[in-house]
Amino acid sequence: MANLKEVAKLAGVSPTTVSRVLNNHPHVNKDTRNKVHQIIEELNYIPNINAINLIKGKTNLIGIVIPFSNYPYFSQLIQGISEVATQKNKKVVLFQTSYDSKQELEALEMLKLKQLDSLIICSRNISIATIESYLQYGPISIFENIKNTTLHTTYIDHYHAFKHALQYLYKLGHRDIGCVINRRNSSSSIQRLSAYKDFCLEHHIPIKEELIFENYALLEDGKALYESLKKTKTIPSAIVISSDHTAAGLYLSLSETERKNFSIIGFENQEISTLLNITTVDIPLHTIGIQLFKQLSNNSITQTKFDTHLIKRHSVFKLKD
């Protein structure tokens, strides 16, 4: 099979020029371009783009580190990232890690080995220090609120968002409020729990460990949450849940009567919360995905904060005295 060198030789140009023609590089004159295309056609040459990328030192591949593809939270991030990647003529490589550090590290190693141009980390298990040590090999953006980092960050203020939801319930008379998170040691859960504990302290509400529920994220988890709630000594009058899907699952597990006497606030503003009229906190995941991608091409470190908004619907009630 013909190779790039032969094309160059027959066209009377350098291999770099052939590579430029193949990549539609602007600085090649029209005659040269035509000549190269003519030879390519004559030889029936199929360029091995990997060889060209090797010369350029670029792959046009962007890695996405994500624990699961089938969680609505993450699939919306993928959707946003992929949309903008397509526009920019880049391809995304998915590292679906199930929070396995080894898989996360493999993505970083591929950046080091120049198999990826850059990396987007949507959620992670390994340390920030480890991630930062790979910055020398290419840009990395992360969906997380981190202070003093050299990574690009896109984030929301989980502490503020969670506390705002709790304050809203407090104003409506609620004192026994449950708090539902997913992975207890994740960066966002730590912020949320901190907001919950500060809220309790500020209002002289005793912190009850039995009202903190962890490892709930999916629709089906809502049913399990319902069962857990029935077993608590203190029956809460309201609950703040870090996932709309779990909130919806819980809502659908309640009887009609229970629904009228129990206040629920979800997070994310997913379709299901609109449909069920569940009060939620909007997180613009699709736009966050786009921003995580865009940050990669910035020369200086950027930190982008997205605001969250409490969307008041019909799953929260004023507590009767």
Add this chain to the structure above:
Amino acid sequence: MANLKEVAKLAGVSPTTVSRVLNNHPHVNKDTRNKVHQIIEELNYIPNINAINLIKGKTNLIGIVIPFSNYPYFSQLIQGISEVATQKNKKVVLFQTSYDSKQELEALEMLKLKQLDSLIICSRNISIATIESYLQYGPISIFENIKNTTLHTTYIDHYHAFKHALQYLYKLGHRDIGCVINRRNSSSSIQRLSAYKDFCLEHHIPIKEELIFENYALLEDGKALYESLKKTKTIPSAIVISSDHTAAGLYLSLSETERKNFSIIGFENQEISTLLNITTVDIPLHTIGIQLFKQLSNNSITQTKFDTHLIKRHSVFKLKD
């Protein structure tokens, strides 16, 4: 920076042997392996894997052609494919096409240019003939029921599954049955509509175009479907919907009374249908994703059919005379 050739020279072996050591190839003796590793360490050599892949003619990258990442139907396929890819130490490149033929073609071109080892097509817009013309460059599997193709296929019998659901409703006395699909010209919709029309003909039921609803796939579409249903001249007593999410959206839009007088059958067996107790047809999407990946390594063309199952729950009623 040190390169592979220098490592080979200092270790007294060929570049191919160095490449084999880096790829954990079994046929390298232990002494040679140790020697190469020692030189790599001395030179602080970072292998450019792209150069190694170029020698091997492999990238370990598998393309996935998918219209959207944030539809539960597709995100489950991605989840299955990525799980098995991770086990096999392959990476997946996502081509999120929005059914744009240009994007689909780009995936095929990347296969041709050896930027991908193989390709999985979950749903497509371009012709099968076009796809088949790329088979010379690498294996391709497709989630579609196609006769006489040289592609690997994994499929379900949409015709049979849809008809079975309709027959079930017929036995319970239903005659005015609505039919809800997504893209009218997709391969699966064509099979479903054909089942619907054959069913009507066999039972001497007039085919009413107003009872065929198209472009419904998501949860929020269920609300729009509810509005459309209210406008039909013939009010159906039952409906078969090709998406559980739309079925759930419709179910949640109905009043309590309407729910007891209207039969719904969804498709896919998504979490939401379990939670709402909606009768559905199970499609093992996760397993299908795994199979689509596995087929790629078969030497001969394989066609794998997955069975579907009607799961009877509480959204279907016997029609009173």
